[in-house]
Amino acid sequence: MTWWRRLLRSRALEREVDAELRDHIAREIAAGLRAGLSEADVRRQMRLTSGGLDQVKEACRDVRRPPALADLGADFRVAVRMLKKDWRFTAGAILTLALAMGVANTAFISTYATLWRDFPFERPERIAIVRTIDTRGRDAGVSYLDYEDFRRDARLFDGPPAAVGIATISLGRDGAPPEQFEGLYVSADTFSLVLRVKPALGRDFAPADDRPGAEAVVIISSNLWKSRYGASREVLGRKVTVNAVTPATIIGVMPEGVRFIDFTDVWLPLAQMPGLAAQRRDTRSLMMIGRLPVAADFDGVRTELSRVAANLAVAHPDTNKDIRPDVMSLLDAYNGGGAMSLTNSSIFMPLLAAAFVLLIAAANLANLLMARAAYRSREIAIRLAIGSTRWRIVRGLLIESVLLATVAWVLAVGFSWLTLTLSSSQAPPQLPYWRIKMDGWLLATMAAVALVTTGLFGLAPAIYASRRATAEGLKEGGRLSTPPKVRRWTHALLVAQFAVTVALLNGAGLTARRFFNFYAVDRNLQTSDAVTTFLRLPAQTYATRDQRVAFHEQLRARLLAVPGVTASTVASAAPFSAAGRRPLTAIDGRPTIDPAPNVMTVLVEPSYFQTLVGSLVLGATFSELHGTPGHEAAIVNQRFVSVYLGAGSPIGRHLDLRPPAVQRTYLREADAPAPPVSVAIIGVVQDIRQGQGQSETVPIVYLPFRAEAPAAVSLIVRGSGAVPIVPVIRDAVGAIDPDLALGAVSTLDELRDRSRSVPAAMTSQFAKIGILALVFSGMGLYSAMAYAVRRRTPEIAVRMALGSQTRQVRWLFLKTGAWVILVGVILGVPGALMVGRLLQNTLVRTEARDIFTLIVTIALLAIAGLAASIVPARRATRLEPTTALRIE
């Protein structure tokens, strides 16, 4: 009978063996009776030779079962029982492991999502993005004429490269109010040959669509298809007006998840890009993308492209002389051109911190398991004496470890899933293709780590305990004795834990402090009840500056007429958003350094400051006259004053600013760089944050809106909260120009949160890690102290019986705790300083020598540690001496 069949029939077989043995015994007794012995004598003799019936049965059982599966079921049940009995230990171990793994999982997944994007393209690592860079390090795109030259050389890429140009595109006159979207002009084979992704519905662009004069066709994203056209299949062939002037037909819908470049919803053929044909060779507003040739890598492509670029430099020296190609992988381009890689501290730190927390948790676990092993040495000794093998005992302990690891793993997975779901629903970061997902490999690795950790830390003490469980273990105090070596390990581990915690907590503190300090400037702005949206006035209908100014005056009048609207203003860039820059060529007539610094410039209506910050710090806001010729004025922020102007009143000083050289092609205004304009400073305003990802406040110059009246603006409207503002804005805009599309609407609060979502996330992650480290260390110290108290209870009883005061006894334990904390802190301070130094180079700049934070960290740690030591100590002193003595 095969072993598994024996397993299934085990109960029947058990009965059979029982019957067989009883038969044997009966015969033995019968023979004994015939020989004149009594039954009792026969039985006694049998027991002497064979042992009891149960032992024989046990021997037979061992023969029956396959060695591996023997008693596994029984061991399992025993393990569960033991874990339930010592529930405090079980809970502590599971909690420690689960939290640590959960944190690690969350940290790894977030980092993974930030660094490696989920591109829906075929083999995205072989897609290259090409821009240009000049000898002065200034970057720009690729010009159309250069692109055509690159395209002629068939060896450069695998298939022809494509060119893409970013634009804001509005769609209208298709049954719904006009709306603005992120758009991209693409060459015809962008999707088919370079990205290699097919439309989910309809067709891709054909070469015929990408010819000058061809009828305009549009491909839309799945998002747009759902939000604007209700996911209706009727959308194919639908007529729509692009940018209020161009009739077009929708021919395709891209699959879910495709939003190339980043949040694009509308694609048009490159030939449709206004002014493309008229672009000069040095108008570099496009990006070239191509697939790496089959056997080549990025360096190879760089070399080849440089060769072609060198030829172009010779052929067109006035435009291409210093221009070199800048080749990046798709991933690097999304990660800020390589700024976000694993070596960048700001990404690296939370990951490293999570790793350290894992170490602390592991140390805790080790301590817990060691204490438990020592505590159970008596039980183990008894089991050995009854006849269990060492292997059985070790296996039992291992099963306990596996159970712990499994439960902890399940909790960890659940915990991190919960955290990730909650955090990603709150404020999705403005990072394209950022997808949080539980990675199967990561989960498997975590499970493996959990098993190995508990197995390892459970095994060593298990072997130790089973080896030591001799007669010594059976003695009265045997259960509770720990050799000094083990105790020293415990203390060493605790000291290490506290040292690491000091560093982590300090890092978290520094990060938090910096975050709050830096973003405190946002409090200058009143962000509640304010809404912002984009408006782009198409060049065809608003060709002149005066037309645009008139539009905005009309709009403002209409909006303010609505009850519930308290303020309305317009700016070239909303707060917290990126703004343009222009060269500051002179201050008070004295030239600035060469090349001239590019200062951030925002064009604002006079009501801007009133709407956003109330009053200015100095001077007054623009009047209706400012911005007209002869009345050039500017308002600067406080940072500008401290960086460029120094002491003395800024009012009346003059700045020379050169208007931007590259105009948007569809503005049809002068392409050549204009001469610098001299402006007089008439006011100083508090710092308002523009742009994202900065580590310090930026100097800003505010210019009057009417000086240039750019076509693309942000409209900021503040309401009293009584009436929903968005429909009001839509109506007002629609009343003046029904073809005008509003861009995406956000509240100022949303804009602010999004602009600092990455540093905010990192700060909170770091804070969680620091607190977790503190909790673990506290827990570790607590359990070590509790165990020590339990171990020394008889000693305490004796001491108290002999006349010790409770205070003295308590001090006995506090001493150990205090010593651990002290040494831990001393060892941890250098680590903390090092962490501070590392953090200095990150997104969130910190002061390395922030003594205040260090002191607070140490104080927190000391309080936690002392509390952890006191509680068990107090419990010990409350025991009655006689009870204490009786406790074994």
Added chain:
Amino acid sequence: MAERSDLPQGTLDLLILQVVAAGPIHGYAVAQRLQLISHDVVQVPQGSLYPALHRLENRGLLTADWKMSDTGRDSKFYRLTAKGRKQLKEQAASWARLTEAIGLILKTAGERR
């Protein structure tokens, strides 16, 4: 009481196979026969006998049935299988070779001195 010798497991298996070869026999009888034939030298306790019998059964060298016995109760009778018969022949031959060799060594080694 005669001296009890401790049999190594392999040897016990061989002896059991030999005893069972004679015909269907139950466990108690096996022990009795071994004790009788060896003049009380080989006394196998239950704790060794039955595990050995079951092991041989699991390996397919013996097969067993429950039949009515002389006591009026059912007993488990073991028989040799073809495989068991072959194993017995091989083991017995091997044992004979071994004992002959040991005998030779003891004789000649003694003479050398």
